[in-house]
Amino acid sequence: MSGEKRNAFYAQSGGVTAVINASACGVLETARQHPDRIGAVYAGRNGIIGALTEDLIDTSQESPAAVAALRHTPSGAFGSCRYKLKGLAENRAEYERLIEVFRAHDIGYFFYNGGGDSQDTSNKIAEFSARSGYPMTCIGIPKTVDNDLPLTDNCPGFGSVAKYVAVSIREAGFDVASMAKTSTKVFVMEVMGRHAGWIAAAGGLSQTSPEQAPHLILFPELTFNEDDFLRRVDECVQNFGYCAIVVSEGLRDSDGRFVAESGSRDAFGHAQLGGVAPVIAELIKRKFGYKYHWAVADYLQRAARHIASKTDVEQAYALGAAAVDFALAGDNAVMPIIVRTSDEPYTWEIGKAALADVANVEKKMPPEYISADGYGITEACRRYLTPLIAGEDYPPYVDGLPDYVTLANIAVPKRLSSSFELS
């Protein structure tokens, strides 16, 4: 197809991040530099659903300033979705419909910005389009706060969550240290990461000596040992006057149940409404009587563009740009990745992975990143994580608030008379 001018499709998938729009910015700005090769970039409204329902957004109608502002705007500007395409055997109609829509809009490039499931989807679409006589260039763009994609040094979105968590526990630790003499002695902060402790581990960056927060981290990789944990909490309070804890939402007890679900039940027998932070805080209170506070940052952590990592923003943008470059160079069924070339000083370059090697492989946190006692991070972990939160990349402010962009998101006129029922 080299040399032909075709339209492109771009979609955001799964949980959004502080920097997925920076990747979108990289895609759009780079595509606009090649008007001879790429016509319009059509975005899927609400992700792949927009393709299936022929609900496409004409990004060519957005001004250069609006596109540039995506770089500093959190969330998914075109809407994302949690919708996983089934396998070909299970729902061939979905793949056929995608090709029908792409053909109708002369789309020759498919850019899919998401996590492991999405890369699997991209790969299947690449295979299906080749076999169905509508060859299309399919490029994945990595994204996930969970940092669980293989091959790439890290995943865009993770570095900014990591920075938010490390900054927040440092600040809360200072606060509690001030109050501990007569008031709050225990602070528990719950963070995301149901299956892996990457985000919890990032909290550990805040601690540069033992008296600093966080004193204890509870990882989803390790079974919660209540007695041992409580002993450690009391040690902290005795030694430092207070104890600041980071706990992963994915913490499990020895029966494999989420600790978040082991708390109270309401009158209807529903599992308690809170997260794991209040459960942990209350355990400590009952044992030692210490006054506690707890926080659940939830979406605030992944949307916190105001404190995004500069490294993360730059990498997210570069990966979006590289996806277009790869497509124009004739690559197919690949994903640009971050290759770390040095820890100190941190240097990185863009590499390339085959979607087939990325799809459905989960990167776990190495056991050697967790300290021997199970409550902290090792130097190896610190060496890996530190560069990912490096640098600040502040958005512009108006009237004291970040000036995030909301795009016009003008629909592309439909060309198909058929509608499509989502499964």
Next chain:
Amino acid sequence: MSGEKRNAFYAQSGGVTAVINASACGVLETARQHPDRIGAVYAGRNGIIGALTEDLIDTSQESPAAVAALRHTPSGAFGSCRYKLKGLAENRAEYERLIEVFRAHDIGYFFYNGGGDSQDTSNKIAEFSARSGYPMTCIGIPKTVDNDLPLTDNCPGFGSVAKYVAVSIREAGFDVASMAKTSTKVFVMEVMGRHAGWIAAAGGLSQTSPEQAPHLILFPELTFNEDDFLRRVDECVQNFGYCAIVVSEGLRDSDGRFVAESGSRDAFGHAQLGGVAPVIAELIKRKFGYKYHWAVADYLQRAARHIASKTDVEQAYALGAAAVDFALAGDNAVMPIIVRTSDEPYTWEIGKAALADVANVEKKMPPEYISADGYGITEACRRYLTPLIAGEDYPPYVDGLPDYVTLANIAVPKRLSSSFELS
């Protein structure tokens, strides 16, 4: 006492903030400019408790750089406490002890950085010292995230919490808007302010048109009307695809009970562990089935120096500096305040209030700041709040994290043989 060289005492009281150390910085830097009048500034370790137990910190041993760094460091650098001196009739011994300690260390200036209770204490100490033949200059310095002190335009600490809350709900709102098509449709963010809705109101600054977050604010000033609220939530989801809510921790039901306590109870009959956010989220889920997320920022909001309001930092510093200026000018039993001289452009100057007029008077949020329907803020409220979150004042960063200072906090050698039992 004018002309004499005396030592000074400074203490932090009550819940700490992102900028109380900026006030400390103002006190210390200004005092250091007057070595002919002010000897050492001794800080109370853990607030007034440090004075009662003769546990004083010699701030003159801190380097100018360390003192300057207080301006960008959240929390209370010398420790704070929740300890309210009783009235003179109830515990005269406490007042006598304070004078004993102050006399032993030649302290002629008393600076007390806190909320309404603390200003009441400052006033009593001023009266008692005058009557007891140990005249001392007592100056209050305002501080409280609750923004509930009278006479002053606002309270240092509030503007930065307000900015954090407005930024956070804007960011979370963008996130949820991206996800709403197939996933989360409701987001609930709980904020501080048990007795007044100032902080909840600040969330309203994020909304500049009806489709933006927060769509609904639940104020502690208004009784929670579940049916009406649920109707409004559904309207939002129908109109905008999602609903973002800010709720004050102090929200009460028609029986006057905290809604936070109306949720589930555990096996022991303890009130549920969570806050009000999960209760509200679960109510919506049961009624409409909408998937929700919720966040409780807790201490993160008041410690968030990384996103402090520049206006707030400047005012906190100016009030600390003015306290010293007032003392040197011969004032006594007063507190510097912020006087607003114009809304647009926002201009302000330092004024002066008698402690007697400040003590035990609580500034409520004016009813006309809440919109007629009870779920938003009015233009008058916006006009009042907007300048308070204006400007950014970023701390320096090292290795991706804010470089907050921990002082040496070297103890002043004790001069009294007697100890003191805290009540």
